[in-house]
Amino acid sequence: SWTTGNVIEEQVAAIREQVGDKRAICGLSGGVDSAVAAALVARAIGDQLTCVYVDHGLMRKGETEQVEKDFVAATGVKLVVVDAEERFLTALKGVSEPEEKRKIIGREFIRVFEQAQAEIIADAGPAVEFLVQGTLYPDVVESGGGTGTANIKSHHNVGGLPEDLEFQLIEPLRKLFKDEVRMVGQELGLPEEIVQRQPFPGPGLGIRIVGEVTKERLDLLREADAIAREELTAAGLDRDIWQCPVVLLADVRSVGVQGDGRTYGHPIVLRPVSSEDAMTADWSRLPYDVLARISTRITNEVRDVNRVVLDVTSKPPGTIEWE
Numbered sequence: 001s002w003t004t005g006n007v008i009e010e011q012v013a014a015i016r017e018q019v020g021d022k023r024a025i026c027g028l029s030g031g032v033d034s035a036v037a038a039a040l041v042a043r044a045i046g047d048q049l050t051c052v053y054v055d056h057g058l059m060r061k062g063e064t065e066q067v068e069k070d071f072v073a074a075t076g077v078k079l080v081v082v083d084a085e086e087r088f089l090t091a092l093k094g095v096s097e098p099e100e101k102r103k104i105i106g107r108e109f110i111r112v113f114e115q116a117q118a119e120i121i122a123d124a125g126p127a128v129e130f131l132v133q134g135t136l137y138p139d140v141v142e143s144g145g146g147t148g149t150a151n152i153k154s155h156h157n158v159g160g161l162p163e164d165l166e167f168q169l170i171e172p173l174r175k176l177f178k179d180e181v182r183m184v185g186q187e188l189g190l191p192e193e194i195v196q197r198q199p200f201p202g203p204g205l206g207i208r209i210v211g212e213v214t215k216e217r218l219d220l221l222r223e224a225d226a227i228a229r230e231e232l233t234a235a236g237l238d239r240d241i242w243q244c245p246v247v248l249l250a251d252v253r254s255v256g257v258q259g260d261g262r263t264y265g266h267p268i269v270l271r272p273v274s275s276e277d278a279m280t281a282d283w284s285r286l287p288y289d290v291l292a293r294i295s296t297r298i299t300n301e302v303r304d305v306n307r308v309v310l311d312v313t314s315k316p317p318g319t320i321e322w323e
């Protein structure tokens, strides 16, 4: 029967067998999935695993620091942090089409890993032959890899991999749903802040800017997102919602009146949803006073934003993310 203990035991044995005396690297995204995958592989092969955190400049406020601090403290894994912001922003320059963004981000990720690998093997230890991915069952299905369903989005940890990939994949969470992953993480001794973290997509804020991704727009969205998260946490709503994407409509402008006069700024979309597994979702009925606080603060504190709108669409027909 299914228990977290069985899953861990089974996976640990399978990973040991697969990896042998070689080494593996694992990309950490700051999310639950990659953290649990990494902790599981670390349990199996210890310091034959090196984790790589690619700071692609598409992270939310404070996220990089959280990975560097919390995760390392909890697991003691070897962590290499690569600052790749410029590389990603250059690759994304001029690109607005969602699938194109996803493919670029997925591709650059792998390239950065491959470079990191070169640095990791510089110590003449055993070869790094494996790449750990926190792919979940819904990712497999939605990327068309599972049961032949139509491809909805290229999740960057599945569909975006280049064909000339140099690594063999280890995907220990491939058969699990999110709630099961959380249980496994808990059993592995990961702290609450990591295990209960809400989902955040691998391509990060890159797919939450409708339009071209620029440093300026990212900074603006980071501010708005931080405000929304702060207020949701303060209102004690983190456990009630599945996640709340905050989206910048960079290609849309509307007229507002702020301070001394007319503004012509961008809307921010709040997309709070409740869900069991992200395959389907309903929009969260957040208290009006919480929405009001978020709206007031974002329009007051974030430059170039003069409107906050609420997404009241379920999935289906809308997906959770806007891109």
Ligand code: XMP
Pocket (backbone or CB within 6 Å): 142, 153, 154, 155, 156, 157, 199, 200, 201, 202, 203, 243, 278, 279, 315, 318, 319, 320, 321, 322, 323
């Ligand atoms: P959608 O937008 O397809 O999202 O309804 C379903 C869930 O998946 C997350 N998501 C991603 N996670 N890589 C990830 O690791 C991705 O490329 C990706 N795209 C979407 C999304 O946040 C939601 O939880």
